[in-house]
Structure formats: structure tokens, C-alpha cells
Amino acid sequence: MFDTLTDKLNAVFKKLSGKGKLSEADVDAALREVRLALLEADVNFKVVKDLLARVRVRAVGEEVMRSLSPAQTVIKIVNDELIATLGEPAKIDLSGEPPHVVMLIGLQGAGKTTAAAKLALQLRKHQQKPLLVAADTRRPAAIQQLQTLGKQIDIPVHSEPNTVPPPTICANAVKRASDGAYSVVLLDTAGRLHIDDDLMRELEEVKQKTHPQEVLLVVDAMTGQEAVRVADEFHKRVGLTGLILTKVDGDARGGAALSVRSVTGVPIKYLGTGEKTDALEPFFPDRLASRILGMGDVLTLIEKAQETINQEQAQKAAEKLLKAQFNFEDFLEQLQAIKKMGPLSQLLGMVPGLNQISKELPADVTDQQMKRIEAIINSMTRQERQFPEVLNGSRRKRIALGSGTSVQEVNQLMSQFKQMQRMMQQIKSGKTRGMFPGIPGLGI
Ligand SMILES: Nc1nc2c(ncn2[C@@H]2O[C@H](COP(=O)(O)OP(=O)(O)OP(=O)(O)O)[C@@H](O)[C@H]2O)c(=O)[nH]1
Ligand SMILES: [Mg+2]
Structure with a gap:
């Protein structure tokens, strides 16, 4: 699903994350590439233009300049604005008296x-009693197709001889459901190759006779902007309450999914993700956006972090960080909290922009490094951990020997630690801001 688009966006963000601070020119260059990726994905040009204008305002503003991790902040902004473009989660409306x-x-x-x-x-899984209605009398095998499907999933199908006009069949089905036997009546109407007056008249008549609570247009996502055009025209002529975007599983580009809501104003309610009868997903803009960005599951990561890191402990560490009193004891504590969350490579895979990097790492190399860092800190005396500035040459040699590492590694850790302290100083002076302030020490 949307693989091509995801790969291209990932490539842009990967370039960004190689940089520390981002200049306005960096942001512009990245956004030009994002624009190209979206246009190549067949997203409507006006949708692309609006989306990027919103992203740019935020990305060259303080939000990124002040941020601890500019590249990831840009990804987050793109994510936010993709969600806004996709619209809000829209549920099927089954309010009021049945049958719906x-x-x-x-x-x-x-x-x-x-x-x-x-x-x-x-x-039916949501305790409804559905009745399927075969209202396609035009295509010879259409009624039978629905009956076969109905049998497969054990849901009754209302059908009549194909000489009966579809609006009458639909009205009869609604009558049949009115005694309480069925709570939802699903009308499967006939399709046409093109939108024509005949089809519109028939649909209007069905609408008049059955007063549908939902008029859902089913569109093939793989047809890209054509799907958007079709949706626009159907909406103008029949009036839609929602969209079901099908064949999303085969759509590498995502152009229809990203444009249709913005262009037509009609909310997407479901995504069809396969040929089987269980391949239908309720539509959630945030989940789709993170799939498009290949963000991995950031939410899972944050939840995991919140579960594992003791809130009180985290709070204390955060306060220390801000006071720049952070020492090796706190560092070790944070390290252990991260370790509890699982293998580092797996965690990296959940961080947006880093999932590519994590694939390139040998599975346990970073965990090995964590173990070495832990060994080094464990070989320090209490005083050394609390006051790292006392760590002179001979102490470092002793620590290297005690932890089975080298003086070089100890020095490296020292300079990393100093860097971290400097970063904390900057936070304190308000020059930077973390993206996930609740997770100190995680560095994302
Ligand atoms: N991969 C994939 N195939 C789908 C999806 N939805 C439908 N299909 C396939 O698309 C083809 C057409 O599906 P139908 O449900 O018969 O389409 P229809 O709109 O009822 O067609 P008409 O009744 O002829 O107008 C079938 O082969 C389905 O299996 C989907 O979400 N993913
Ligand atoms: Mg059909």
C-alpha cells in the first residue's frame, strides 16, 4: 500500500536527518522533493500546493528552528498536515431508528x-442485523454474485426477478426490514462504464423511495485522479454522505486517497484492502498518514515508553536535566529504562525516519554498545558518576580495565556525555525543544 510514495518520502527525510540544524534552504530543498513525490503519486496539484504551503509556514518557523531534532520535527509537521488533508475519522451513521x-x-x-x-x-460484528439487497438487474450474473457472497458470510440477500425495476426492489427490501428483522439494509446498485443520465435517474429514484441514511460512493483508488473526478461528479448529482476507497492494497501511489477528501469535501469512511470479505478497514486519517510516511508505529513507541519508564522517575530525571545536574547515575538509570523497552534495533524501527537506518544495522550491534556503556559506568565509583569532571587520565585507564573496554571508548563516552550536557544547557536556555518531552534520555 502506497509503497512508491513511502519510499520517496523516506529518502527525503533520510537526507534531512543527516543534518543537525536545518537552514531555511535545507527545508525548502526537502519540501521541493516532497512536492515532487506527491505529484508523482498523482495527488491533485492544488492539494499538494495547499499542503506544502501549510508545512512550509510551520517548518521554517520557530517550531523547527527551536527544536531538538529538526528533521523529525519536519516529519511531524508533514504528518500533521497530511492528517489535516485526509480529513477526520468518519464513522458510518447508524443513528436514529432502524432500519438504516x-x-x-x-x-x-x-x-x-x-x-x-x-x-x-x-x-454484524457490531451487533447489527444486515440485509443485503441485489439491486443490480442490469449485469446478468450480478444477483447471483451477491447471493454467493451472502451465502459465504451467512447473511441474507433480498433479490427479485430482474424484470422488476431496481427502485421497487429496494423499496420492497426496506419494507421487509421494517418489522424489526433487520437493522441495516445495504443496497448493491448497478454500475455503469461512465456516469450517464440513465444511471443518475435510477439512483435518484432509489434514493427517493428508500430515504438512505448513507449514500456511499465506492471508488477504485488505483484510478488516481480519475477517482477524484468521479467522486466530484457523483457528489454534485446524487449527493454523497461518504466514500469507500477500494483496492487500496494495490495502490502504490496514494493519489486518490490523499486528494479525494480535499477536492470533494466528502469524507472517506472505509478502505477496501483486499478481495476477501474481511478486507475492509474503517478510515483513520492518522493511521493512514503514518503508513504513507512509513513512520513505523510511533504511537506504539510512545505507549511502550510510557509503560516502561516510571513516570515519577522520568519526571525527576527531566527536572535534573533541566537543571543540568544530570550525571552518570541518571544516565545509567535512563539507559536501563530504555533497555527494558526491548532490543534497540526494534525500538529504532519504530522511530520515524530511523526505521530505514535500523534495517541496515546488524540486529544487536547497538545493544552491544549499550552493554559496553553500561559496563563503563558500572566501573566508576559513586563519586565519579556524580561528579564526572574528576575523571582524569589515570581514573579513565582504571575504568577501561575494569569494564573490559579501552581508554578510547571511555573517552568517547565522556565526550558524548559532555555533548548531552551541553544540549541540556541549551534546552534550559530555551534554544531547543524536544519532540517528546515526556521521554527524557530517549533523544527523540
Ligand atoms: N485487491 C482488491 N480487489 C478488490 C477490492 N474490492 C473489490 N475488488 C475486486 O474488484 C473486482 C470488482 O468487484 P465488484 O465488487 O464485483 O465490483 P462492482 O462495483 O460491484 O462491479 P459491477 O457490479 O460490475 O458494477 C472483483 O474482482 C473484486 O474481487 C479491494 O479492496 N482490493
Ligand atoms: Mg456489483
């Missing part, structure tokens, strides 16, 4: 019949 009528419309082969079955299955 849900009408599925769309062009030929978009996936209406499949989506009807998927939706029925999902609604």
Missing part, C-alpha cells in the same frame, strides 16, 4: 458488490 438504509453506488467494477458484503460482515 445504506446505498452503495459507483462505476462498473469499482467494488460495490464486494464492499456490500464486507460492510455487512463488519456491521
Whole structure:
């Protein structure tokens, strides 16, 4: 799903994360590449323009300049604005008295019949009693296709001879559901190759006769901007309440998904992600955005960190950090907290922008390094840990010997530690700000 786009965006962010502070020129260069990636993904040009304008305002503003990790802050801003472009999570509306009528419309082969079955299955899981309605009398095998699907998932299908006009079939089905036997009536209407007046008239008549609570347009995500155009026209002529974007599993680019909401104003409600009847996902803009960015699961990471790191301990460490009293004892404590969260390579894989890097690392190299750092700190005396400035040459030699490392490694740790202290000084003076302030010591 959206692999091509994800790869391209990842390449842009990887370049960024190699830099420390970002200049306005760095940000502009990166955003030019993001723009290209989005256009190549067939995202509507106006959507791209608006999105990047919003990102730029924030990215060259204080938000990034003041941040502890500029590259990741840029990723976060792009993520935020992608979410805004995708719209809000939109649930199917089943408020009020049943039966609720849900009408599925769309062009030929978009996936209406499949989506009807998927939706029925999902609604039954939510304690609804769905009735599927075969309202496609045009295509010879259409009624049978829905009946077969209905049998597969054990959900009843209302059908009538194909000589009965579809609006009548739909009205009869709603009547059948009105005695309380069914709570949702799903109308699987006929498709056409193109939008034509005949189709629109038929759909309007079905609408008049059944008063659907939801009119969902089923569109094929793989058709990119064509899907957006189709959605726009259907919305103008029939009036839609939502969209089901199908075949997202085969869509490497994501252009339709990213544009359709902005262009048409109609919310996406579901994504079809496969041919099987369980391949239907409710639409969550934030999850889709992180998939597009290949961000890994940042939320999981934050949750994991919150679970593992004792809040009180974290608070204390944060206060010390800010007072720049942070010493090797605190450092060790933080290191151990991180270790409890799991292998470092796995954690890196969950951090946006670092998941690529983590793939390139041998699985346990960073864990090895952590162990060595721990050994070095453990070989220090209490006084040395608390007051690292006493660590002169002979003490360093003793520590290297005691921890089975080299003086070089001890020196390296010392300079890393000093760097960290300097960073903390900057935070204290308000020059930088962390992206995840709740997770001190994690450095992200
Ligand atoms: N990979 C994938 N295939 C899908 C998805 N949804 C539907 N399909 C396939 O797309 C083809 C058309 O699906 P249908 O549900 O018959 O489409 P329709 O809109 O009802 O078509 P008409 O009734 O002819 O207008 C079928 O082969 C489905 O298996 C999806 O989310 N992913
Ligand atoms: Mg069909």
C-alpha cells in the first residue's frame, strides 16, 4: 500500500536527518522533493500546493528552528498536515431508528458488490442485523454474485426477478426490514462504464423511495485522479454522505486517497484492502498518514515508553536535566529504562525516519554498545558518576580495565556525555525543544 510514495518520502527525510540544524534552504530543498513525490503519486496539484504551503509556514518557523531534532520535527509537521488533508475519522451513521438504509453506488467494477458484503460482515460484528439487497438487474450474473457472497458470510440477500425495476426492489427490501428483522439494509446498485443520465435517474429514484441514511460512493483508488473526478461528479448529482476507497492494497501511489477528501469535501469512511470479505478497514486519517510516511508505529513507541519508564522517575530525571545536574547515575538509570523497552534495533524501527537506518544495522550491534556503556559506568565509583569532571587520565585507564573496554571508548563516552550536557544547557536556555518531552534520555 502506497509503497512508491513511502519510499520517496523516506529518502527525503533520510537526507534531512543527516543534518543537525536545518537552514531555511535545507527545508525548502526537502519540501521541493516532497512536492515532487506527491505529484508523482498523482495527488491533485492544488492539494499538494495547499499542503506544502501549510508545512512550509510551520517548518521554517520557530517550531523547527527551536527544536531538538529538526528533521523529525519536519516529519511531524508533514504528518500533521497530511492528517489535516485526509480529513477526520468518519464513522458510518447508524443513528436514529432502524432500519438504516445504506446505498452503495459507483462505476462498473469499482467494488460495490464486494464492499456490500464486507460492510455487512463488519456491521454484524457490531451487533447489527444486515440485509443485503441485489439491486443490480442490469449485469446478468450480478444477483447471483451477491447471493454467493451472502451465502459465504451467512447473511441474507433480498433479490427479485430482474424484470422488476431496481427502485421497487429496494423499496420492497426496506419494507421487509421494517418489522424489526433487520437493522441495516445495504443496497448493491448497478454500475455503469461512465456516469450517464440513465444511471443518475435510477439512483435518484432509489434514493427517493428508500430515504438512505448513507449514500456511499465506492471508488477504485488505483484510478488516481480519475477517482477524484468521479467522486466530484457523483457528489454534485446524487449527493454523497461518504466514500469507500477500494483496492487500496494495490495502490502504490496514494493519489486518490490523499486528494479525494480535499477536492470533494466528502469524507472517506472505509478502505477496501483486499478481495476477501474481511478486507475492509474503517478510515483513520492518522493511521493512514503514518503508513504513507512509513513512520513505523510511533504511537506504539510512545505507549511502550510510557509503560516502561516510571513516570515519577522520568519526571525527576527531566527536572535534573533541566537543571543540568544530570550525571552518570541518571544516565545509567535512563539507559536501563530504555533497555527494558526491548532490543534497540526494534525500538529504532519504530522511530520515524530511523526505521530505514535500523534495517541496515546488524540486529544487536547497538545493544552491544549499550552493554559496553553500561559496563563503563558500572566501573566508576559513586563519586565519579556524580561528579564526572574528576575523571582524569589515570581514573579513565582504571575504568577501561575494569569494564573490559579501552581508554578510547571511555573517552568517547565522556565526550558524548559532555555533548548531552551541553544540549541540556541549551534546552534550559530555551534554544531547543524536544519532540517528546515526556521521554527524557530517549533523544527523540
Ligand atoms: N485487491 C482488491 N480487489 C478488490 C477490492 N474490492 C473489490 N475488488 C475486486 O474488484 C473486482 C470488482 O468487484 P465488484 O465488487 O464485483 O465490483 P462492482 O462495483 O460491484 O462491479 P459491477 O457490479 O460490475 O458494477 C472483483 O474482482 C473484486 O474481487 C479491494 O479492496 N482490493
Ligand atoms: Mg456489483
